[in-house]
Amino acid sequence: MQQRTLKKAVEVVGIGLHKGEPIKLRLEPLDVDSGIIFYREDLAMRILLSPDSVIDTRMATVIGNEKGYISTIEHFLSAVYAYGIDNMRVIVDGNEMPIMDGSSISFCLLLEEAGIHEQDALKKIIRVKQPVEVREGDKFVRLLPHESAEFDFRIKFDHPVIGDQKEHFEFSTKAFVEEIARARTFGFAKDIQYLQSQNLALGATLQNAIGLDDHKVLNPEGxxxxxxxxxxxxxxxxxxxxVAGHNILGKYESFAGSHDLNYKLTSKLLSDSKNYDLVEVEELQSRTFAKSFA
Structure with missing residues (x-):
């Protein structure tokens, strides 16, 4: 399997979740082994995608430093993961990614508009060699060795609409678009009201999130x-x-995981070479992972 970039540059404008202001997003191709590079156009500031770049995980995954940052990158990156893009420049003119409809489907469509270009170098992935876990109380996230990429997530909320939910997902690009990409972020009305009083979540609407009061979903479409x-x-x-910098070959499991626990998990994974190998896809005995991007 070859490394991937875009066939052409594409751009879109959307609203930022926290500031409620228009954000221009532009995606550009990059050469082999460049990685995913974020760029704040308004600050002429480059940010490499890496756990070392993460500066906040309280409400979203935020990368940057004391000079500037880019918030809420996770919805965009899930689409990048799904399409197997290795090398790309991600340019924004503000301090957050556009929220779009609160899911990843708009970013999937943007990547499809750009097209996928296979490059003259083999794709590198992170292969999990031994279990890695981060736990806080009864909450946990873990990565296990596995011959394909799979995700198991369970959540439990004391709310009549959510309750105890779980989902098992066997990764492929097609399955991501059909089963995961359209799932929206969610928030509770009382929390949104508080955040907006603190000049946060100013762009949050029922067009870009699932809203909940104490009893029901507020979105008319359900x-x-x-x-x-x-x-x-x-x-x-x-x-x-x-955020680890490459697609991961392994099984992810979680109960009540969060951006913070996920950040701690990728950091722990990469902290010890006994936990993982960085391998070219051609070296894998199993071709299941490569086929999942077909």
Whole structure:
């Protein structure tokens, strides 16, 4: 399997979740072994995708440094993971990614508009060699050795609409688009009201998130999937795992995981070479992973 970039540059404008302001996003091809490079056009600032670049994980995954940052990258990165893009320049003119409809489907369509270009170098992936886990109380995230990429997520909320949900996802690009990409982020009305009083979540609407009061879903159209909340957690996890810099070959499992636990998991994975190998896809005995991008 070859490394991938885009056939052409594409751009879109969307609203930022927290500032509520228009954000221009432009994607450009890059040469082999360049990786995913984020760029703040307004600051002329380059940010390499890596756990070392993560500076905040409280409400979203945020990368940057004291000079500037880019927030809410996980929905975009889950689409990048799904399409197997290795090398790309991601340019924004503000401090967050556009939220679009609160899922990844708009980013999937943007990548399809750009087209996929296979490059003259083999794709490198992170292969999990031994179990790696991060646990806080009863919450946990873990990666296990596996011959394909799979995700198991369980959540439990004391809310009549959410309750105890789980989703098992066997990765392929096609399955991602059909089963995961359209699952939206969600929030509780009382929390949104507080955040907006703190000048956060100013762009949050029922057009880019699932809204919940104490009893029901506030969106007139309802849910896209019965367990949309658990599916969105897998979407988030895929984006957060790509912060490691490469697609990961292994099984991800979680109960009540978060951006913070995912960040700690990728950091722990990469902290010890006994945990993983960086391998070219051609070296894999199993071709299942490569076929999943077909």
């Amino acid at each position: 849910l896209r999937f019965e367990n949309e909340f658990a599916r969105h957690k897998i979407l988030d996890a895929m984006g957060d795992m790509l």
